[in-house]
Amino acid sequence: MVLAELIAIKERELAARKPVVITCCLAAGCLSSAGQAVKEALDQAVKTASLDAEVEVRGVGCMRLCCEGPLVFIDPPGTLYQQVKPEDAASLVGTVRGGTTHVARGEPNHPFFARQMSIVLENSGFMDPERIEAYIARDGYLAVRNVLREMTPAEVVSEITRSGLRGRGGAGYPTGLKWSTVAKTSSAKKYVICNADEGDPGAFMDRSVLESDPHRVLEGMIIAAYAVGADQGYIYVRAEYPLAISRLQTAIRQAKQLGLLGSGVFESPFNFNLDIRIGAGAFVCGEETALMASVEGRRGQPRPRPPFPAESGLFGQPTLINNVETFACVPPILRRGAEWFAAIGTERSKGTKVFALAGKVKHTGLIEVPMGMTLREIVQDMGGGVPDGGQIKAVQTGGPSGGCIPAAHLDTPVDYESLGRLGSIMGSGGMIVMDQQDNMVDVARFFMEFCKDESCGKCVPCRAGTVQMHALLCRLLARQATARDLAKLEELCDLVRNTSLCGLGITAPNPVLSTLRFFRQEYLDLLAPEPWKPATPPAPLPGLG
Amino acid sequence: MAAKVFTIDGQEISATEGQSVLEAAHEAGIRIPTLCHLEGVMDVGACRLCLVEIAGSNKLVPACTTQVADGMVVATTSERLQRYRRLLLELLFAERNHVCAVCVSNGHCELQSLAMHLGMDHVSFPYTFPKLEVDLTHRLFGMDHNRCVLCGRCVRVCWYVEGAATKNFSGRGASSRIISDLNQPWGESRTCTACGKCVHACPTGALFEKGTTVGEMQKDRGKLEYIVTAREKKQWIV
Numbered sequence: 013m014v015l016a017e018l019i020a021i022k023e024r025e026l027a028a029r030k031p032v033v034i035t036c037c038l039a040a041g042c043l044s045s046a047g048q049a050v051k052e053a054l055d056q057a058v059k060t061a062s063l064d065a066e067v068e069v070r071g072v073g074c075m076r077l078c079c080e081g082p083l084v085f086i087d088p089p090g091t092l093y094q095q096v097k098p099e100d101a102a103s104l105v106g107t108v109r110g111g112t113t114h115v116a117r118g119e120p121n122h123p124f125f126a127r128q129m130s131i132v133l134e135n136s137g138f139m140d141p142e143r144i145e146a147y148i149a150r151d152g153y154l155a156v157r158n159v160l161r162e163m164t165p166a167e168v169v170s171e172i173t174r175s176g177l178r179g180r181g182g183a184g185y186p187t188g189l190k191w192s193t194v195a196k197t198s199s200a201k202k203y204v205i206c207n208a209d210e211g212d213p214g215a216f217m218d219r220s221v222l223e224s225d226p227h228r229v230l231e232g233m234i235i236a237a238y239a240v241g242a243d244q245g246y247i248y249v250r251a252e253y254p255l256a257i258s259r260l261q262t263a264i265r266q267a268k269q270l271g272l273l274g275s276g277v278f279e280s281p282f283n284f285n286l287d288i289r290i291g292a293g294a295f296v297c298g299e300e301t302a303l304m305a306s307v308e309g310r311r312g313q314p315r316p317r318p319p320f321p322a323e324s325g326l327f328g329q330p331t332l333i334n335n336v337e338t339f340a341c342v343p344p345i346l347r348r349g350a351e352w353f354a355a356i357g358t359e360r361s362k363g364t365k366v367f368a369l370a371g372k373v374k375h376t377g378l379i380e381v382p383m384g385m386t387l388r389e390i391v392q393d394m395g396g397g398v399p400d401g402g403q404i405k406a407v408q409t410g411g412p413s414g415g416c417i418p419a420a421h422l423d424t425p426v427d428y429e430s431l432g433r434l435g436s437i438m439g440s441g442g443m444i445v446m447d448q449q450d451n452m453v454d455v456a457r458f459f460m461e462f463c464k465d466e467s468c469g470k471c472v473p474c475r476a477g478t479v480q481m482h483a484l485l486c487r488l489l490a491r492q493a494t495a496r497d498l499a500k501l502e503e504l505c506d507l508v509r510n511t512s513l514c515g516l517g518i519t520a521p522n523p524v525l526s527t528l529r530f531f532r533q534e535y536l537d538l539l540a541p542e543p544w545k546p547a548t549p550p551a552p553l554p555g556l557g
Numbered sequence: 558m559a560a561k562v563f564t565i566d567g568q569e570i571s572a573t574e575g576q577s578v579l580e581a582a583h584e585a586g587i588r589i590p591t592l593c594h595l596e597g598v599m600d601v602g603a604c605r606l607c608l609v610e611i612a613g614s615n616k617l618v619p620a621c622t623t624q625v626a627d628g629m630v631v632a633t634t635s636e637r638l639q640r641y642r643r644l645l646l647e648l649l650f651a652e653r654n655h656v657c658a659v660c661v662s663n664g665h666c667e668l669q670s671l672a673m674h675l676g677m678d679h680v681s682f683p684y685t686f687p688k689l690e691v692d693l694t695h696r697l698f699g700m701d702h703n704r705c706v707l708c709g710r711c712v713r714v715c716w717y718v719e720g721a722a723t724k725n726f727s728g729r730g731a732s733s734r735i736i737s738d739l740n741q742p743w744g745e746s747r748t749c750t751a752c753g754k755c756v757h758a759c760p761t762g763a764l765f766e767k768g769t770t771v772g773e774m775q776k777d778r779g780k781l782e783y784i785v786t787a788r789e790k791k792q793w794i795v
């Protein structure tokens with residue numbers, strides 16, 4: 013593969029575009045509401061109407077408004093149809109010839125769509141994720157070609173550093189710094205790992221990226237491998253994502269066939285092999301050291317750091333590990349320049365972030381917004397607020413490691429530091445809206461139950477501490493806990509966060525701590541009265557004093 | 558190897574490069590409480606009892622897996638550390654059924670002596686009283702899950718000293734268990750060489766020799782150290 017071939021593929025692909033394209037979402041959300049049947053019915057309807065020459069029906073990745081799926085978009089004229097049923101296919105295809113349809117239309121100008129800024133999801137919902145040509149037509153793999161031909165590894169690292177990109181896997185570690193640490197090690201063997209374990213309950217950002225645009229992640233990984241000097245990569249995906257796995261397999265096969273993976277990438281001396289490793293659905297295997305143990309075929313348990321993976325990771329070799337979304341940001345940064353990326357977002361949080369918006373909001377689904385947008389803009393304007401006129405009580409971010417931000421703080425900008433100051437974290441991108449019906453103690457209990465069940469059991473505070481914290485929360489909810497139990501709960505939170513080995517234990521108390529901070533009254537309201545104590549202690553029994 | 562000089566509890570001591578804070582402290586006669594640490598096998602940092610404070614960082618680090626560095630200032634006995642250690646022990650006692658009065662290791666148990674030394678005089682958490690098995694299928698040894706603290710010492714000696722790889726963990730969280738082979742009764746294990754190292758590595762009465770009764774099971778750690786040292790120094794090669 014050389015540049016001329018890449019351009020030829022792009023031009024062929026663009027020339028083959030039919031006058032009308034009907035895109036039909038085939039990402040997980042719409043697939044679960046019969047999206048596949050809709051796609052097949054549309055195919056059939058186009059055939060029946062003999063419109064094959066003019067109309068293409070294209071299965072695409074996530075079109076964002078998951079709550080209204082299956083979604084179908086007809087372009088031109090650029091109309092979004094919601095909750096499409098297979099029976100609607102004929103009338104939808106009929107609109108191409110000026111017919112009418114009763115299918116509900118979406119509002120493409122609604123803030124839910126209009127306020128989004130697509131970088132990671134720029135191809136999602138437009139292209140067929142199973143065809144590499146479609147990705148190339150949207151300038152895919154151009155960045156790799158330019159990097160391999162025109163930049164030194166050090167220049168690539170410096171570009172990423174200047175872009176201000178930070179890890180999207182939760183902690184927000186500066187990506188450039190991580191890359192340069194791995195690049196500076198002198199080992200002959202290095203690895204690149206993509207963390208696609210996505211275990212937070214309710215989160216589906218990484219899944220959507222993998223299902224909608226798998227080549228983008230591959231491209232990001234190839235660039236990273238070149239920058240740090242690795243020749244082998246692994247994508248660690250959870251087994252619960254069979255569609256993502258199959259699309260990744262397809263993508264890897266196609267990239268190999270075109271000489272974009274394997275030996276001599278883009279006919280350069282650079283070699284890079286990529287394999288998929290499938291996790292068995294343990295949340296803790298998303299923790300980097302546990303993930304690497306799992307890739308090595310051992311029990312997925314974290315180990316103390318240092319040594320950090322950048323010095324001693326997979327099989328004891330320097331390893332770069334980044335999240336799916338982090339890698340997905342890489343190709344556009346190299347295509348459009350670090351300055352372009354650094355101009356988006358806030359002082360210390362650059363670029364955009366994808367969130368899975370869920371809970372008590374009208375519009376749920378996938379959104380990508382620039383960093384620094386306020387929570388209010390996201391949940392009120394884009395999400396449409398609580399259905400049926402309810403009141404937002406809190407917004408949960410960061411899943412089991414995060415916290416609940418009360419409505420009073422809705423004007424907080426969404427960036428790493430601001431969320432951290434409120435006792436929450438950016439996390440991987442779960443965002444759950446809660447209304448007055450939600451009991452915050454119960455929310456804390458839910459996440460504690462999750463941590464208790466997902467604790468790997470290696471270290472004492474997390475293994476045994478989460479059990480006791482969960483029991484205390486249950487006792488509170490059963491109105492059997494006393495003020496002393498509440499004090500015990502706080503003591504345990506302090507113990508577990510300060511003594512646990514890995515991030516799971518360290519952050520497990522966060523949902524409790526943040527709800528205690530902002531909704532303490534709800535805890536106090538649940539307390540049982542102290543057991544009766546006499547006001548004055550009884551006099552000692554005669555003869556015993 | 559370069560020497561490192563650092564301060565521990567106000568005392569300046571020297572250590573060799575690559576040594577853990579725990580080793581260096583022990584050499585200097587400063588004892589840091591440990592449970593999952595076992596002389597002769599690698600450390601895993603699981604029990605968190607050896608956590609110490611390092612000046613300039615608010616993160617506590619395990620002494621057993623932290624390497625000494627020049628100029629490091631370590632504190633091992635602050636009020637906060639002692640309180641955390643007592644709480645960790647309380648969690649362990651509440652997690653399984655540690656009934657010392659009827660335990661083979663009564664009087665020779667590391668968990669028990671840690672509790673005494675750290676002044677853990679009561680358990681402020683409700684006991685969970687799990688229903689656990691006792692595996693007596695092995696010809697020579699028994700395993701009482703009621704007493705297991707999941708320190709993993711048995712697993713490490715079995716893998717890295719004996720090389721039999723019989724013992725392992727199964728499950729996760731509170732349902733973690735020590736198993737033999739593929740979770741078979743120990744007596745049916747095809748890999749167990751009946752060397753008994755796991756028994757002697759075990760800090761509590763969880764692993765014991767059959768035929769011992771209350772308070773009779775004394776663990777011989779010296780033997781293990783002897784084997785490991787002899788191996789490292791190649792004393793068996795003539």
Ligand SMILES: Cc1cc2nc3c(=O)[nH]c(=O)nc-3n(C[C@H](O)[C@H](O)[C@H](O)COP(=O)(O)O)c2cc1C
Nearest residue numbers: 179180181207210211298299300334335338515516
């Ligand atoms: C319990 C736990 C679970 C985690 N799960 C994930 C995950 O599912 N996906 C992910 O990318 N990072 C996860 N992480 C964070 C990773 O350890 C690691 O920091 C991340 O993959 C680094 O990538 P980044 O720098 O691109 O964010 C998890 C961390 C912990 C402690």
Ligand code: SF4
Nearest residue numbers: 468470471474514517
């Ligand atoms: S904090 Fe929890 S998940 Fe992490 S090592 Fe300890 S027990 Fe395992």
Ligand code: SF4
Nearest residue numbers: 705706708709711759
């Ligand atoms: S059986 Fe003994 S040595 Fe093995 S994990 Fe349990 S307490 Fe530790």
Ligand code: FES
Nearest residue numbers: 602604605607621
């Ligand atoms: S002895 Fe260090 S953590 Fe157990």
